[in-house]
Amino acid sequence: FVTPGVPADTAELIALDRAHVWHPYASMTDPTPAYPVVGASGVRLQFADGREVVDGMSSWWAAIHGYRHPVLDAAARDQLDRMSHVMFGGLTHPGAIGLAQRLVAITGEGMEHVFFSDSGSVGVEVAIKMALQYWRGRGEPRQRLLTVRGGYHGDTFATMAVCDPVGGMHHLFTGVLPEHLFAPRPPDGYDAPLDEAWVAATADLLARHAGEVAAVIVEPTVQGAGGMRFHSPACVRALRELCDAHGVLLILDEIATGFGRTGAWFAHLAADVVPDILCVGKAMTGGYLSMAATLCTPAVAASVCSGEAGALMHGPTYMANPLAAAVACANLDLLATGAWREQVAGIEAGLRAGLAAADGLPKVADVRVLGAIGVIETVGPVDVRAVTEAALAHGVWLRPFSNLIYTMPPYVTGAADVTRIAAAMVAGARANAGV
Numbered sequence: 001f002v003t004p005g006v007p008a009d010t011a012e013l014i015a016l017d018r019a020h021v022w023h024p025y026a027s028m029t030d031p032t033p034a035y036p037v038v039g040a041s042g043v044r045l046q047f048a049d050g051r052e053v054v055d056g057m058s059s060w061w062a063a064i065h066g067y068r069h070p071v072l073d074a075a076a077r078d079q080l081d082r083m084s085h086v087m088f089g090g091l092t093h094p095g096a097i098g099l100a101q102r103l104v105a106i107t108g109e110g111m112e113h114v115f116f117s118d119s120g121s122v123g124v125e126v127a128i129k130m131a132l133q134y135w136r137g138r139g140e141p142r143q144r145l146l147t148v149r150g151g152y153h154g155d156t157f158a159t160m161a162v163c164d165p166v167g168g169m170h171h172l173f174t175g176v177l178p179e180h181l182f183a184p185r186p187p188d189g190y191d192a193p194l195d196e197a198w199v200a201a202t203a204d205l206l207a208r209h210a211g212e213v214a215a216v217i218v219e220p221t222v223q224g225a226g227g228m229r230f231h232s233p234a235c236v237r238a239l240r241e242l243c244d245a246h247g248v249l250l251i252l253d254e255i256a257t258g259f260g261r262t263g264a265w266f267a268h269l270a271a272d273v274v275p276d277i278l279c280v281g282k283a284m285t286g287g288y289l290s291m292a293a294t295l296c297t298p299a300v301a302a303s304v305c306s307g308e309a310g311a312l313m314h315g316p317t318y319m320a321n322p323l324a325a326a327v328a329c330a331n332l333d334l335l336a337t338g339a340w341r342e343q344v345a346g347i348e349a350g351l352r353a354g355l356a357a358a359d360g361l362p363k364v365a366d367v368r369v370l371g372a373i374g375v376i377e378t379v380g381p382v383d384v385r386a387v388t389e390a391a392l393a394h395g396v397w398l399r400p401f402s403n404l405i406y407t408m409p410p411y412v413t414g415a416a417d418v419t420r421i422a423a424a425m426v427a428g429a430r431a432n433a434g435v
């Protein structure tokens with residue numbers, strides 16, 4: 001058997017992987033290989049074949065401080081010496097308490113209570129359950145959610161039902177998912193003026209379904225896996241106003257945008273909006289361990305707990321895992337020094353400069369940058385293999401999908417490596433167009 005830490009031949013690893021291991025959104029019969037990684041340090045991944053590449057993805061947007069950060073490593077080791085896990089029903093531990101305190105302190109007004117879970121999708125499931133139980137607690141059961149087209153909130157059944165129903169990843173399941181309401185996609189552009197027609201269409205949907213809608217759920221300012229599109233903070237404010245006007249809860253999903261990715265601590269703080277329920281995950285543990293959290297206001301918690309159940313009906317086995325909580329506390333303490341602001345601003349400037357070369361290339365529909373997010377949108381689906389190989393030839397790991405060649409690098413990526421990532425993306429766009 002292959003054992004972690006024991007050297008193995010790359011070709012053999014690839015063959016065994018293909019034989020047994022199913023990868024995300026991948027076919028078990030397609031021979032496209034996954035690249036074996038045997039180590040990572042700083043912003044570099046070490047492939048089994050000896051190549052070292054800059055990670056342009058920060059492991060799906062989570063490893064914001066890069067890999068093997070000494071502070072995060074030490075936090076994990078220290079906690080391992082005390083206790084790697086303990087059940088959370090009826091027991092608690094300092095890591096969970098400290099992390100909840102930190103999250104409450106940094107997420108702004110209103111967010112007082114924290115429910116931990118083990119992935120972003122489950123964090124959103126919990127938010128949905130909170131909203132439904134809130135209305136049960138008030139004695140007015142409501143079961144529908146309203147969201148916007150182009151969104152992505154996870155891979156579980158409740159979350160798939162609020163992902164984009166047509167262009168998204170889950171349209172195969174339409175018909176077996178709960179039916180929710182979809183407002184138009186918010187108008188493109190972080191700096192775009194508020195489009196009153198969009199507000200009116202969303203308001204109309206809420207008015208037509210008055211009394212049915214439990215909550216509006218949306219990713220504030222950046223739609224991630226649904227298309228890497230940016231919309232203005234004014235859209236988020238408009239949704240808050242509509243929720244207030246119609247007496248509906250607002251769930252903000254900051255699993256991708258939270259912890260500095262857009263250049264603000266949280267997108268809802270930049271928009272000056274207080275949600276009723278907030279989902280965070282991904283970068284919360286600096287990419288070390290899987291953990292998410294769902295926060296809410298005292299009013300939401302009070303109503304959830306006053307219903308017939310008297311409690312929120314959820315409890316994952318690995319809830320509030322002490323290892324993850326310890327690393328998350330250390331990660332948030334690292335972020336509290338504030339260095340990420342300059343780092344993200346530097347990445348934004350570097351990506352703007354480097355990606356300008358993609359403007360006007362064949363098959364390039366749009367180039368956009370916000371914070372530590374850089375996107376080349378292509379005309380039609382990308383040739384994933386060609387783009388990946390072109391980026392690797394530049395010493396960069398990218399994982400394009402749909403019609404997107406994008407990067408969300410670790411915040412600690414230095415200027416030269418940001419330039420390298422941008423050049424790799426432009427090379428990917430060229431390879432995609434065959435020029």
Ligand code: PLP
Pocket residue numbers: 119120121122124152153154155219224225253254255256281282
């Ligand atoms: N919500 C948003 C906005 C996301 O970007 C993601 C993941 O990409 C999720 C939810 C689901 O998180 P996870 O993949 O940890 O289940």
